[in-house]
Amino acid sequence: MPNNSLVILLLLLPILGFVIEAFLGKQIVKSSGESGKRLLGAVAVLVVVGSFAAAVKLAIDLAGNDPSMRSQMVTLAPWINLAGLKVPFEFLIDPLSITMALIVTGVGALIHLYATGYMVKDKDYSRFFTYMNLFIFSMLVLVTAGNLVVMFIGWEGVGLCSYLLIGFWYSDHANAKAANKAFIVTRIGDVGFMLGIFMLFTLIIGQVGSGASDGRTLSFDNLIDTLPGVMHSHPSVAVIIALLFFLAAVGKSAQFPLYFWLPDAMAGPTPVSALIHAATMVTSGVFLLNRLYLIYEAAPIAAAVVTIIGAFTAIFAALIAFSQTDIKKVLAYSTVSQVGYMFVACGAGGFSAGIFHLATHAFFKALLFLGAGAVIHSMAHNQDMRNYGKLAKYLPITAITMFIAFLAISGIPFFAGYYSKEAIFSASVGGSFAKIGSVNFGQIAGYVAIFTAFLTAIYMARLTWLTFFGREERWRLIEPHHDSVQLAGALPECVSYSDDPNGWYKAIEPESNATEPEHTLDKDHEPHEVGASMWIPMVILAVLSVVGGYALDAGRLEAWLYPVAPSSVPKLAEVPWVTPVGIAAAVLGALVGGFYYWKGLPANEGWNMSKWNPLRIFALNQFGFNSIVSDGSSEAGKEIGAALNVGVDKGIIEGILGGLALCSTGIGDLLKKLQSGYARSYALLMLAGAVVLTVWIAVVGYRGGF
Amino acid sequence: MNGVPLGGYLLLGLLMFAIGVLGVVLRRSPVVIFMCIELMLNAANLTFLSFARYLPSLRSDDPAMLSRQAVSGEMMVIFVMAIAAAEVAVGLGIIMAIFRLRDKVDVDDLNVLRG
Numbered sequence: 001m002p003n004n005s006l007v008i009l010l011l012l013l014p015i016l017g018f019v020i021e022a023f024l025g026k027q028i029v030k031s032s033g034e035s036g037k038r039l040l041g042a043v044a045v046l047v048v049v050g051s052f053a054a055a056v057k058l059a060i061d062l063a064g065n066d067p068s069m070r071s072q073m074v075t076l077a078p079w080i081n082l083a084g085l086k087v088p089f090e091f092l093i094d095p096l097s098i099t100m101a102l103i104v105t106g107v108g109a110l111i112h113l114y115a116t117g118y119m120v121k122d123k124d125y126s127r128f129f130t131y132m133n134l135f136i137f138s139m140l141v142l143v144t145a146g147n148l149v150v151m152f153i154g155w156e157g158v159g160l161c162s163y164l165l166i167g168f169w170y171s172d173h174a175n176a177k178a179a180n181k182a183f184i185v186t187r188i189g190d191v192g193f194m195l196g197i198f199m200l201f202t203l204i205i206g207q208v209g210s211g212a213s214d215g216r217t218l219s220f221d222n223l224i225d226t227l228p229g230v231m232h233s234h235p236s237v238a239v240i241i242a243l244l245f246f247l248a249a250v251g252k253s254a255q256f257p258l259y260f261w262l263p264d265a266m267a268g269p270t271p272v273s274a275l276i277h278a279a280t281m282v283t284s285g286v287f288l289l290n291r292l293y294l295i296y297e298a299a300p301i302a303a304a305v306v307t308i309i310g311a312f313t314a315i316f317a318a319l320i321a322f323s324q325t326d327i328k329k330v331l332a333y334s335t336v337s338q339v340g341y342m343f344v345a346c347g348a349g350g351f352s353a354g355i356f357h358l359a360t361h362a363f364f365k366a367l368l369f370l371g372a373g374a375v376i377h378s379m380a381h382n383q384d385m386r387n388y389g390k391l392a393k394y395l396p397i398t399a400i401t402m403f404i405a406f407l408a409i410s411g412i413p414f415f416a417g418y419y420s421k422e423a424i425f426s427a428s429v430g431g432s433f434a435k436i437g438s439v440n441f442g443q444i445a446g447y448v449a450i451f452t453a454f455l456t457a458i459y460m461a462r463l464t465w466l467t468f469f470g471r472e473e474r475w476r477l478i479e480p481h482h483d484s485v486q487l488a489g490a491l492p493e494c495v496s497y498s499d500d501p502n503g504w505y506k507a508i509e510p511e512s513n514a515t516e517p518e519h520t521l522d523k524d525h526e527p528h529e530v531g532a533s534m535w536i537p538m539v540i541l542a543v544l545s546v547v548g549g550y551a552l553d554a555g556r557l558e559a560w561l562y563p564v565a566p567s568s569v570p571k572l573a574e575v576p577w578v579t580p581v582g583i584a585a586a587v588l589g590a591l592v593g594g595f596y597y598w599k600g601l602p603a604n605e606g607w608n609m610s611k612w613n614p615l616r617i618f619a620l621n622q623f624g625f626n627s628i629v630s631d632g633s634s635e636a637g638k639e640i641g642a643a644l645n646v647g648v649d650k651g652i653i654e655g656i657l658g659g660l661a662l663c664s665t666g667i668g669d670l671l672k673k674l675q676s677g678y679a680r681s682y683a684l685l686m687l688a689g690a691v692v693l694t695v696w697i698a699v700v701g702y703r704g705g706f
Numbered sequence: 707m708n709g710v711p712l713g714g715y716l717l718l719g720l721l722m723f724a725i726g727v728l729g730v731v732l733r734r735s736p737v738v739i740f741m742c743i744e745l746m747l748n749a750a751n752l753t754f755l756s757f758a759r760y761l762p763s764l765r766s767d768d769p770a771m772l773s774r775q776a777v778s779g780e781m782m783v784i785f786v787m788a789i790a791a792a793e794v795a796v797g798l799g800i801i802m803a804i805f806r807l808r809d810k811v812d813v814d815d816l817n818v819l820r821g
Contacts, residue, residue: 215762636741675819675820676820677816677818677819677820678813678814678817678820679813679814679816680730680731680732680734680813680814683730683731684731687731689728
């Protein structure tokens with residue numbers, strides 16, 4: 001049995017850190033300054049490390065069990081207790097949840113450690129770690145939840161923390177708007193999650209009569225028994241439920257129609273981008289699909305949608321990545337693209353391949369973000385790659401670790417990404433899970449994914465060479481540029497953040513310096529390697545990016561996650577050409593990219609945007625998609641609002657209220673005639689009243705009515 | 707009742723009250739209106755007193771209760787007089803203030819509360 005206290009420890013340590021940071025943080029920083037910050041940082045890191053230790057112990061205990069006994073439910077407290085539905089606070093400890101918990105706490109601890117160095121100058125140090133610890137807690141609730149409702153709590157919790165951390169430097173209007181955008185767009189997916197739960201519940205109740213015998217209809221241990229039967233008897237409903245949960249995954253994991261919040265989310269501090277918007281939260285959609293794989297087994301149409309959306313997102317985001325000059329934006333689109341890979345795998349039936357890529361991606365993408373953070377840190381917070389170049393000379397550790405991450409994400413053999421990408425390619429090209437009629441959508445997605453691997457290697461080489469190599473130290477050659485100014489002249493930004501007509505986003509404390517300390521980059525700038533608290537996590541992640549793939553290896557991970565292979569997933573066909581073609585795509589891409597950017601920044605990607613290839617500008621505009629959806633929806637919302645204002649508000653509501661007001665005015669006009677102001681007329685009225693009263697008393701009294 | 711029957715007192719009270727009411731309704735000088743109000747109050751007083759005088763002469767199983775009620779009628783008169791005095795004091799004060807303000811006192815001019 002899993003130790004209950006271990007589960008409590010796993011969940012409660014981050015919340016303990018959260019409480020300490022939230023309630024004591026400000027006082028400690030105020031009273032003891034730098035050493036107080038060091039103490040708070042240590043607390044924040046240690047609680048996550050403690051949580052990681054608990055997860056490791058749970059994993060070891062679990063591995064010691066027989067494979068069929070590796071799924072255990074731990075109930076901590078009752079919660080919803082109705083006759084037909086019981087939803088306790090219960091947590092499912094099984095290989096999938098514990099794998100996710102290890103990634104969350106392990107990578108989370110490293111990023112916390114990094115952040116203690118990265119954020120050290122920030123005024124709101126304790127607030128940052130308050131949110132970070134709360135995020136770790138929410139994410140752990142999400143991955144270890146034992147039923148869909150508790151999972152939804154975690155799902156919303158990570159959304160909240162994401163919002164708070166994107167808008168961490170809230171006094172900048174753009175950051176506040178980016179936070180709002182992320183929150184609102186992911187909310188669309190959350191509606192899908194809720195509707196999915198409702199439909200699933202209704203369907204099971206309708207099918208089985210009363211749901212599970214102990215009332216815990218929505219708990220995963222019961223769902224495993226009930227789902228296959230229910231789903232196979234209602235295939236069309238299964239497709240709808242599967243698509244609703246996929247909508248939730250699309251929102252959270254930034255897949256195609258709802259991807260555009262993620263690049264804006266880069267407004268948050270870089271450790272946040274690494275933890276939330278690369279390694280953990282954005283991959284929770286993949287986790288959700290794995291948790292509910294039984295639904296997708298019964299709904300091949302939904303699986304085909306998943307894999308096609310994943311493939312389209314992968315190539316779409318990879319193309320946009322070519323147009324980005326902001327180092328973090330490149331990584332953001334790369335994240336969208338890589339999460340697309342995971343959906344390709346899940347939709348094609350390779351659920352464990354999806355989790356495999358999730359794990360390796362957590363290593364190398366977190367490393368890439370941390371490296372980008374180190375570069376930004378040492379380059380006076382300038383994020384534009386056109387100002388970089390030849391940084392390997394100044395930042396050796398960062399350059400080496402990021403180069404390893406580049407090799408890993410490109411899928412160069414024997415680095416982590418190679419193994420997980422191979423698993424995805426063979427699962428999608430060789431599988432026939434998402435086959436509808438004669439069209440094997442998984443196979444199509446697989447081809448797209450292989451081509452995207454080629455693109456990935458090129459744009460990652462572009463990032464690496466523009467940043468670390470080349471012949472010029474470009475910040476010395478040209479006047480410092482600020483991309484906002486440049487963009488405003490050459491090309492309209494899709495979303496204009498500068499206006500604040502209503503003053504809604506103004507900071508509450510105008511004196512708070514709630515931005516990253518800004519000092520401009522100039523000719524005399526000398527970049528310095530970052531401190532130990534920042535490079536140690538990067539080195540550890542670099543080691544994981546090298547050995548992580550081999551250590552987890554697809555077969556081993558699959559045996560661990562799915563000891564009993566999903567019954568309806570057809571056996572993979574052996575496609576011998578997949579591995580060599582995958583390797584060729586990666587190596588060729590890396591070579592092409594490396595040679596193309598060998599000398600540094602090509603003229604047609606420089607500051608003068610009029611020299612840019614029109615296609616690249618088209619990609620920079622996200623192929624018009626962001627402006628259609630984002631601006632389109634806000635414009636349409638404005639139109640609808642205006643129509644409602646005129647029709648409903650002015651017409652109906654104000655009509656009713658105005659009518660009532662007119663009514664009372666009329667009555668008042670009538671009544672005011674009585675108020676003549678002549679005292680004698682009042683006296684006469686009183687007399688008349690007295691006479692009437694007297695007569696009435698006399699008459700009634702005479703009749704003996706009293 | 708010393709030969710004058712109860713009805714005579716009541717008739718006098720009624721007459722005084724009617725004169726008072728007509729005065730309040732018809733006259734425009736506040737001083738006269740005040741006098742008429744006094745007349746009405748005193749009509750009520752007269753009625754109270756005549757009943758108080760009349761009650762003990764009734765035959766009853768409980769004569770003590772009747773005389774207690776008679777005393778309460780007389781007490782009521784004292785109250786009315788006290789209240790009338792207070793009212794006059796306040797009312798005359800108001801009339802004086804209005805007179806100083808306007809040099810003329812006519813209740814029909816005091817219609818600022820018209821709706």
